Amino acid sequence: MAHIPTLSLKESLLFDVFCALVVHKIYNKYEVEPANLIATFLLLAGVPALPYYLLVPCMESTVVAVLLAYALFYVSLAVSVILYRISPMHPLAMYPGPLYLKISKLFWMYHASTGKQYVLFTRLHDKYGFVVRIGPNELSIVDVESIPPIIGLRKGPLPTHSALVWIAHGIPGTIPSLPAARDVDVHDQRRKLWNHGFTTSALKELQPAVENRVLELVDELGKRTFPKSGGREISLDLALWMSNFAMDRYDVMGDMVLSGGFSLVRKGDEGGTRALLGDFVECDSFPLHGEAYRLTYKDLRVVGVLQHTPWIIGLIHKLAAVPEGMRKFQEFAFQRYKMRRSQGTATRDLFHYITNEEGLEKIEVPTDQGMNDVLTAIGAGADTTSTVLAAVFFYLLSNPSVCMRLRKEVESEFPVEEREPFDAVKLARMPYLNAVMQYPPLSNEALRLQPPVATSLQRCPLEGSGGVIVAGRLVPESTILYLPPYLHHRDERYFSPSPDSFIPERWLDLDNKKFTTNVAAFIPFSAGRANCVGKSLALMEIRMVVATIVQRFDMEFAEGYDPHKWEEDLQEFFVMKVGKLPVVLRARH
Numbered sequence: 001m002a003h004i005p006t007l008s009l010k011e012s013l014l015f016d017v018f019c020a021l022v023v024h025k026i027y028n029k030y031e032v033e034p035a036n037l038i039a040t041f042l043l044l045a046g047v048p049a050l051p052y053y054l055l056v057p058c059m060e061s062t063v064v065a066v067l068l069a070y071a072l073f074y075v076s077l078a079v080s081v082i083l084y085r086i087s088p089m090h091p092l093a094m095y096p097g098p099l100y101l102k103i104s105k106l107f108w109m110y111h112a113s114t115g116k117q118y119v120l121f122t123r124l125h126d127k128y129g130f131v132v133r134i135g136p137n138e139l140s141i142v143d144v145e146s147i148p149p150i151i152g153l154r155k156g157p158l159p160t161h162s163a164l165v166w167i168a169h170g171i172p173g174t175i176p177s178l179p180a181a182r183d184v185d186v187h188d189q190r191r192k193l194w195n196h197g198f199t200t201s202a203l204k205e206l207q208p209a210v211e212n213r214v215l216e217l218v219d220e221l222g223k224r225t226f227p228k229s230g231g232r233e234i235s236l237d238l239a240l241w242m243s244n245f246a247m248d249r250y251d252v253m254g255d256m257v258l259s260g261g262f263s264l265v266r267k268g269d270e271g272g273t274r275a276l277l278g279d280f281v282e283c284d285s286f287p288l289h290g291e292a293y294r295l296t297y298k299d300l301r302v303v304g305v306l307q308h309t310p311w312i313i314g315l316i317h318k319l320a321a322v323p324e325g326m327r328k329f330q331e332f333a334f335q336r337y338k339m340r341r342s343q344g345t346a347t348r349d350l351f352h353y354i355t356n357e358e359g360l361e362k363i364e365v366p367t368d369q370g371m372n373d374v375l376t377a378i379g380a381g382a383d384t385t386s387t388v389l390a391a392v393f394f395y396l397l398s399n400p401s402v403c404m405r406l407r408k409e410v411e412s413e414f415p416v417e418e419r420e421p422f423d424a425v426k427l428a429r430m431p432y433l434n435a436v437m438q439y440p441p442l443s444n445e446a447l448r449l450q451p452p453v454a455t456s457l458q459r460c461p462l463e464g465s466g467g468v469i470v471a472g473r474l475v476p477e478s479t480i481l482y483l484p485p486y487l488h489h490r491d492e493r494y495f496s497p498s499p500d501s502f503i504p505e506r507w508l509d510l511d512n513k514k515f516t517t518n519v520a521a522f523i524p525f526s527a528g529r530a531n532c533v534g535k536s537l538a539l540m541e542i543r544m545v546v547a548t549i550v551q552r553f554d555m556e557f558a559e560g561y562d563p564h565k566w567e568e569d570l571q572e573f574f575v576m577k578v579g580k581l582p583v584v585l586r587a588r589h
């Protein structure tokens, strides 16, 4: 039997501290993820067993020896980690930031849980400047010059991959969805498939589905206008309607991603659809996907908070504890996926492109991958689009003269007695609509003030890249870099005067000396090769909804509504969530 050396109590305790320092060093060097359960167990439970054996002969009670060995080990490890994180030896030591955030991102979870993360970002940048250390290994940067080196250009090598939070998107053991693909070459290859689905001709084929949904929406709103509502002035929550539309967009997405199918469900049990969709058919009273969305949204709040501690997300996934709503949503999408695959379609929908049905690229798409991408397509566009729609209407209602000018433009192109404003090419060319909405090249006042992905635009330098240069300094690998769009958009250096005010005119003449409008700092859809692939689709939908509602209805805030509540009610859980928008609509024709 091996001889265990006998050490004095003091020597045993010192050895315990030494073990903790070695474990810290190992964590630092190899970045052992807690989701690596065996390594975690060996390092955190196995290593302190050594000092425990040495302590036993010095102690009267084995229980006290265990407690002392493990407690001293954990305290020493924690102190070592904290001291290192706030020491000048840390690679991010030169960046300013609050001490408590340098120590742990756990504190940030509280702020994230309040839904006011963007306010914290604003406070920190106001106090510390344009680069702030917001976590032990995280920086937030508000600097237009730093966007290209971090995000990468459309062509050329990508310096970073999208950050860890996206891991939350995938199902453990499956091929991750497009935004979670951290290997740059794999991402590029898969992105090619997606790009085919958003070309002008592909969108043209999908456009009638959007038009139908817009007509459904305005017809429903038309039933709730004054005085049709029986002479009584009733208000409706337009933000909720935009959200309903977005959930209905699961229908649109059903049409676009998987060539319909929900409509089959609505009509009845044709083709065995009901059996395929199982439990979800129980909630016929409102769109099935709406229920799935509601379940998932609860979980998105959790993801919004946990994204700051990706190791917890990794651990949760490892333990297969996928939240209930997320799991149901995944099951739901999988059933829809199977249905679409077995039934085929006459329309070239997004499924067609992202599963490479036509063989446009020499890529094999496994079911896991196709399924996760379908899930992403359904999930990525809903609340982003509805938040923007609600914001556009809030700002139009707050600025009646802008609304009047917009209506004039819409009516000059689309006289109401003649046609719906559904000519996508014309809509894209209307200057005032696009200044409110989206003005080429890539500008938009509502999206500027309220980008749905307000702060969580993240990147991480590629492994083996040696890091990226940001503002003249080398940022090491494994640093998470935030480029918060909300802060770029409201920065006086890039948008002035009055960066917090809604002034569509700032986009109308970019050479106009009256305004500083820095298009490069406008990043609601991000930039570079991994930017939002669905941008053109989202803008097509938004333009159609806004133009149609402005053409058909007069709008005003409902009596008693205080517009200041708008900003107060904004909540950010990964995507910005809006509060209520009570309005009274009057049919114009």
Ligand code: HEM
Residues within 6 Å of the ligand: 162, 178, 179, 180, 191, 376, 377, 378, 380, 381, 382, 384, 385, 388, 451, 452, 453, 457, 458, 523, 524, 525, 526, 527, 529, 530, 531, 532, 533, 534, 535, 537, 538, 539
């Ligand atoms: C106004 C609406 C929308 C906004 C503001 C928005 C914004 C964003 C942002 C900021 C990103 C992150 C890009 C990055 O990390 O660089 C993103 C990615 C993405 N979005 Fe959107 N999005 C919108 C609508 C849509 C729609 C309708 C779809 C339809 C499928 C979609 C699909 C995606 C996908 C697949 C990605 C990942 C792209 C990649 O990794 O290559 N989005 N979006």
